[in-house]
Amino acid sequence: MEKDNFLGRWLSGDISEEEKKEFENSKDHLAYKDILKGVEKFERPVFDVEKGLENQKEFNQTFKDSSENKVIKLRPWWYAAAAAIVILFGLRTIFFSTTEIYTKMAETKIWTLPDNSLVTLNADSSIEYNKKTFAEDRIIELNGEAFFDVEKGSSFTVKTKNGDITVLGTEFNVYSRDKHIEVHCFEGKVQVSNSKETVILTPGKAIKSNAEGSLDSNEVKGSKPSWMQGKSTFDQVTLQQLIQELERQYDINITTNDIDVNRLFSGFFVHNDLDKALKTCFEPMNISYVFNNQKNISLKNK
Numbered sequence: 001m002e003k004d005n006f007l008g009r010w011l012s013g014d015i016s017e018e019e020k021k022e023f024e025n026s027k028d029h030l031a032y033k034d035i036l037k038g039v040e041k042f043e044r045p046v047f048d049v050e051k052g053l054e055n056q057k058e059f060n061q062t063f064k065d066s067s068e069n070k071v072i073k074l075r076p077w078w079y080a081a082a083a084a085i086v087i088l089f090g091l092r093t094i095f096f097s098t099t100e101i102y103t104k105m106a107e108t109k110i111w112t113l114p115d116n117s118l119v120t121l122n123a124d125s126s127i128e129y130n131k132k133t134f135a136e137d138r139i140i141e142l143n144g145e146a147f148f149d150v151e152k153g154s155s156f157t158v159k160t161k162n163g164d165i166t167v168l169g170t171e172f173n174v175y176s177r178d179k180h181i182e183v184h185c186f187e188g189k190v191q192v193s194n195s196k197e198t199v200i201l202t203p204g205k206a207i208k209s210n211a212e213g214s215l216d217s218n219e220v221k222g223s224k225p226s227w228m229q230g231k232s233t234f235d236q237v238t239l240q241q242l243i244q245e246l247e248r249q250y251d252i253n254i255t256t257n258d259i260d261v262n263r264l265f266s267g268f269f270v271h272n273d274l275d276k277a278l279k280t281c282f283e284p285m286n287i288s289y290v291f292n293n294q295k296n297i298s299l300k301n302k
Contacts, residue, residue: 097133102126103144105251108228113140117156118149122227123248145175147225150188162209163194172201173225180241182208184220226268233268242281250274255298259287 101111103121111119111127114134119127125144134140138156150156152169160176170188175181183192185201192199192207192215199207199215206218218235226233232245240261243254249271263285269277278289278297286302 097130098128099131100126100128105248115151115153117151120147120149120228122146142174142176144177145173145227147171147173147228163192166191166193171224177244179213180209181215182206184225186220186223227271230272231268231270235266236264237266239263239265239285246277246281250277251295253296254289255292255296257298257300259299259301 101109101119101121103109103123103125105124107123109121111121113119113129114131115138117138119140121127122145125142125146127140127142127146129140130137136154138154139159140157141159143160146158148156148158148167149171150167150169154168156167156169158165158174160174160181162176162179162181165172165174165183167188167190170190171186172188172190173184173186175183181192181194183190183201184206185203187203190201192201194209194213194215196213197215199217201207204220206220207215208218210216222229232249234242234245238261239256239259242265243256243261246252246269247254249269252274265281265285267280267284269280271277282289282299287299288302290298290300292298
């Protein structure tokens with residue numbers, strides 16, 4: 001059986017019953033059937049063979065190649081289709097290996113990583129990692145706030161725009177928004193690095209960046225972040241940071257008007273009662289609030 005001639009006739013259905021039976025019993029039949037299964041999803045181009053041959057002859061008469069011995073083969077359409085399958089599969093592998101998990105306003109989410117580490121995302125936060133390489137490098141990018149319960153193993157790194165956190169197996173919380181980073185260590189050891197310094201935290205210790213970008217030490221209270229227990233706590237944060245967190249947890253918009261948003265606040269608010277949260281935050285600061293509608297609130301000094 002001359003495969004070059006036979007394959008073309010088989011694809012076009014121009015073979016005898018005897019040839020068809022002989023081919024179906026051959027070892028090549030299954031391989032060619034697998035190729036066709038993939039390429040059947042592509043639209044077959046419609047060729048005018050006679051017209052194409054005439055055009056090719058005319059082209060050959062006028063074309064002069066500097067390489068006299070160069071041979072150009074015109075491959076059948078299914079060769080191109082099969083090649084396209086390989087290319088598309090390769091592109092899918094390259095571009096679709098990134099996993100991104102995010103939360104909306106007033107939403108939290110628990111996510112299991114490929115190594116069985118757990119990430120709990122606070123409202124309006126996201127993580128991103130490469131699922132193909134995560135088992136080897138255990139690198140994850142964070143935007144916002146999340147609590148990590150890391151399985152022991154190789155180095156585990158959380159990258160943020162304000163610094164990197166590296167651990168071997170521990171429980172810790174990372175807050176990274178705007179130019180501010182705050183890390184609380186609940187178990188194990190945590191290394192925090194930014195452009196200015198590197199600090200190692202042990203259980204019960206925390207750091208937060210100051211206005212100059214340096215990392216100030218602090219103490220951790222409790223066995224888990226307060227936001228995982230239904231309230232947000234603050235220690236000497238600006239009113240602007242407080243308002244932004246209220247907006248995230250309740251999916252609201254707060255208009256500050258002439259309020260000084262650089263004033264400092266220490267305290268907390270609960271996540272399940274908006275009116276109580278507003279009173280807790282603003283009454284001690286002599287600030288009143290008015291509901292313009294269900295989602296919009298205005299502030300003013302008393």
